[in-house]
Structure formats: structure tokens, C-alpha cells
Amino acid sequence: NAGVTQTPKFQVLKTGQSMTLQCAQDMNHEYMSWYRQDPGMGLRLIHYSVGAGITDQGEVPNGYNVSRSTTEDFPLRLLSAAPSQTSVYFCASADRGTDTQYFGPGTRLTVL
Amino acid sequence: AQRVTQPEKLLSVFKGAPVELKCNYSYSGSPELFWYVQYSRQRLQLLLRHISRESIKGFTADLNKGETSFHLKKPFAQEEDSAMYYCALRPLSGNQFYFGTGTSLTVIP
Numbered sequence A: 001n002a003g004v005t006q007t008p009k010f011q012v013l014k015t016g017q018s019m020t021l022q023c024a025q026d027m028n029h030e031y032m033s034w035y036r037q038d039p040g041m042g043l044r045l046i047h048y049s050v051g052a053g054i055t056d057q058g059e060v061p062n063g064y065n066v067s068r069s070t071t072e073d074f075p076l077r078l079l080s081a082a083p084s085q086t087s088v089y090f091c092a093s094a095d096r097g098t099d100t101q102y103f104g105p106g107t108r109l110t111v112l
Numbered sequence B: 001a002q003r004v005t006q007p008e009k010l011l012s013v014f015k016g017a018p019v020e021l022k023c024n025y026s027y028s029g030s031p032e033l034f035w036y037v038q039y040s041r042q043r044l045q046l047l048l049r050h051i052s053r054e055s056i057k058g059f060t061a062d063l064n065k066g067e068t069s070f071h072l073k074k075p076f077a078q079e080e081d082s083a084m085y086y087c088a089l090r091p092l093s094g095n096q097f098y099f100g101t102g103t104s105l106t107v108i109p
Helices: none
Strands: A004-007 A010-013 A019-025 A031-038 A042-051 A054-057 A064-066 A076-078 A087-094 A107-111 B003-005 B010-014 B019-021 B024-026 B031-038 B045-049 B072-074 B083-091 B103-108
Touching (some): A004 A087, A010 A019, A019 A031, A019 A087, A042 A064, A042 B083, B003 B083, B010 B019
Parallel strands (some): A010 A107
Antiparallel strands (some): A004 A019, A019 A076, A031 A042, A031 A087, A064 A076, A087 A107, B003 B024, B031 B045, B031 B083, B083 B103
């Protein structure tokens, strides 16, 4: 099992550009989520999904879109990148009824 | 609204000394509390959860509902304990996790 994978590992964008951060898991987990990690702010929940076709907003959803067309994939889209979105992004998954979230390795995004 | 507070951004202790990482929470209902750890160059991973009352790598954490705290403790710190520690809360009725700002622990040899 690869667990939770994220691509790319690093990305530099210019303000206004769009991109998609990819996240995939091969554990057949129903629950998936996206976080951003900023110094002094900890991990903040962006969006989450409790199953294919179901998504919901977390604490800081503005500027981000998600979709969940399959159980395995949960991409995060930045439609128009802003410098405030410079951060490290983590994807996580969990099986229903369990407490353990499995995290991906993270994507370091810089928006100039 | 739920909130998790970790008052210490940085914490340094000597090897063999006791260590306590503080976590306080605010939530109107009964939450589940967790500690996650991120070692250098590794992924964030679950350390322990309050509901199982377990000791992992010598760490324990007791949920104090009166003080709304979930402090992480270890009697004798080891160098390999150096890491970033996050306290997290999950509402019993929900799926999402809310994390604190994290405490970076350094164990000095």
C-alpha cells in the first residue's frame, strides 16, 4: 500500500495562476481532508469529504475548491492563487468509525 | 465553536527530565481528543487518543473535563522525542478534526 500520496511535492505559482494539488489514497477510506500548515497557525482544515460525491467546508475554505468523484482521489483546486495561500498543504484520510487519520507527505506551495 | 490551544510554541527539556506539553480546548459538547506527532522528515501521525487511555512511547495524556485540558506527559524525555506535537479535537457528532498550533519539543542531550 502506498497510503496517502500527494503531488507535487513543491510548486511555485504566480499570483492569479490556477493549479490543482493531487491527493490519492489506496486504503479505501471514506473520509478525506485537506489542511494547510502555517507557522504559528498550526493545521487548519480547508475542506473535507465523508465519501464520494460529498464534500464540505472546513475552517478556511475561501479560495479553494474540492471534488470527490471517486473514493481514492480528493484534489484541491486553487482557482486564482494569492500570496496568502503560500503554505504547506497536507491531505489526510481515515476509515469511517476510526480515529486515526493518515497523512500525506505534504505539498509546499509558494505564491509570488 | 471549537478551539484547541497549545500555549507553548517551543519547549526544551534535558534528556531524562519530565516533559509536559499543554493542551486546552473549548467545545460545548463532548469531544474526542488526540495527540499527533511529526518527527523530522516524517509524516504527521497519531500518537495517542484519550478514549483508549493508552501509553505510547512512554507518553500519556489524561482528559480533564473540568479544566478542559488534555496535557501530554512523559516522565523521562528521550532525544528521539524531539518533534512537533499537535493536539487535536474531533466532535463526537462529526468527522472533522481541529488542530492546535503545535508545540515544537527539543530534548537536549
